[in-house]
Amino acid sequence: GDKQPDIKHWTLEDFEVARDLGKGNFGSVFLAREKSRKLIVALKVMYKQQIKDMGIQKQLEREINIQGHLRHPNILGLYGYFHDDKRIFIILEYAANGALYDELRKRIRFTEEEAAKYIAQMVDALGYLHSNQVIHRDIKPENLMLGRNGEIKIGDFGWSVRTERLKRGTLCGTLDYLPPEMVEGRVHDKNVDIWSLGILLYELIVGSPPFEEKQAENDDVSSAITYERIRNVELHFPKYVSKDAADLISKLLKYNSGDRLPLRNIMHHPFIVKNLPET
Numbered sequence: 001g002d003k004q005p006d007i008k009h010w011t012l013e014d015f016e017v018a019r020d021l022g023k024g025n026f027g028s029v030f031l032a033r034e035k036s037r038k039l040i041v042a043l044k045v046m047y048k049q050q051i052k053d054m055g056i057q058k059q060l061e062r063e064i065n066i067q068g069h070l071r072h073p074n075i076l077g078l079y080g081y082f083h084d085d086k087r088i089f090i091i092l093e094y095a096a097n098g099a100l101y102d103e104l105r106k107r108i109r110f111t112e113e114e115a116a117k118y119i120a121q122m123v124d125a126l127g128y129l130h131s132n133q134v135i136h137r138d139i140k141p142e143n144l145m146l147g148r149n150g151e152i153k154i155g156d157f158g159w160s161v162r163t164e165r166l167k168r169g170t171l172c173g174t175l176d177y178l179p180p181e182m183v184e185g186r187v188h189d190k191n192v193d194i195w196s197l198g199i200l201l202y203e204l205i206v207g208s209p210p211f212e213e214k215q216a217e218n219d220d221v222s223s224a225i226t227y228e229r230i231r232n233v234e235l236h237f238p239k240y241v242s243k244d245a246a247d248l249i250s251k252l253l254k255y256n257s258g259d260r261l262p263l264r265n266i267m268h269h270p271f272i273v274k275n276l277p278e279t
């Protein structure tokens, strides 16, 4: 089979740690090599006490369970996990080009061709997730990694859920990417990921999300302004945004989740058709 290691009882002895890949709110990620197979991985280390203090135990278990069973070229592989007395270690596929967030900040904004390539890969990954009854619910540049060939890998399934039941809105993360039904705490379905795909496309070609408020004097005021803009879907496009891009974004950012363009129709939209090399 492929080089993915089979499920076994890992310990830290099985790995040699090379360097730090970044610090996050829940832990750190290191570049490591699994000794026996010489397999390069990303090792995420989290402290049990901190997980307990933040009450994210259930969420973490769900995340490991969901991501551990998924396998798709645009979804970051989760190979396994282990723990010692103080820490939990998650063994992940290594994304050689880091987080899309950092690339976007460096580039300010991408060309519409680059954005179309990323969106097409996201449509692939979301189609796979939704056909496995998984809603991600937290699609944003911070959670998207870049593989060796610049391909997107959705990571960090902290907020994903299996859709066996419609969830009561549990608020999560920054407001910018949340659809009206989630900021209003209403029931939501897989179309929340279609909304956040619209936000992502906008941010990739403009450089900031459509409903962001940066000038406000404090976070509460800026969140309240963003909240209102989301509910009123206050969309404004800079003049350099093509009409095809604006049209697709407008079809994804519909207030009513049922009115959003379904995943399979996105691939036939002129913005994607005109910007993707003949596949």
Ligand SMILES: COCCOc1ccc2cc1OCC(=O)N(C)CCCNCc1c[nH]c3ncnc(c13)N2
Pocket: 021, 022, 023, 024, 025, 026, 027, 028, 029, 042, 044, 060, 063, 076, 090, 092, 093, 094, 095, 096, 097, 098, 099, 145, 155, 156, 157, 158
């Ligand atoms: C509960 O946790 C679920 C999994 O969350 C993550 C999985 C993989 C991650 C980052 C994850 O969360 C964010 C985080 O913990 N940071 C420390 C931010 C650092 C950014 N990554 C840097 C990075 C570079 N090449 C990579 N190849 C694979 N994974 C990476 C990275 N990071």
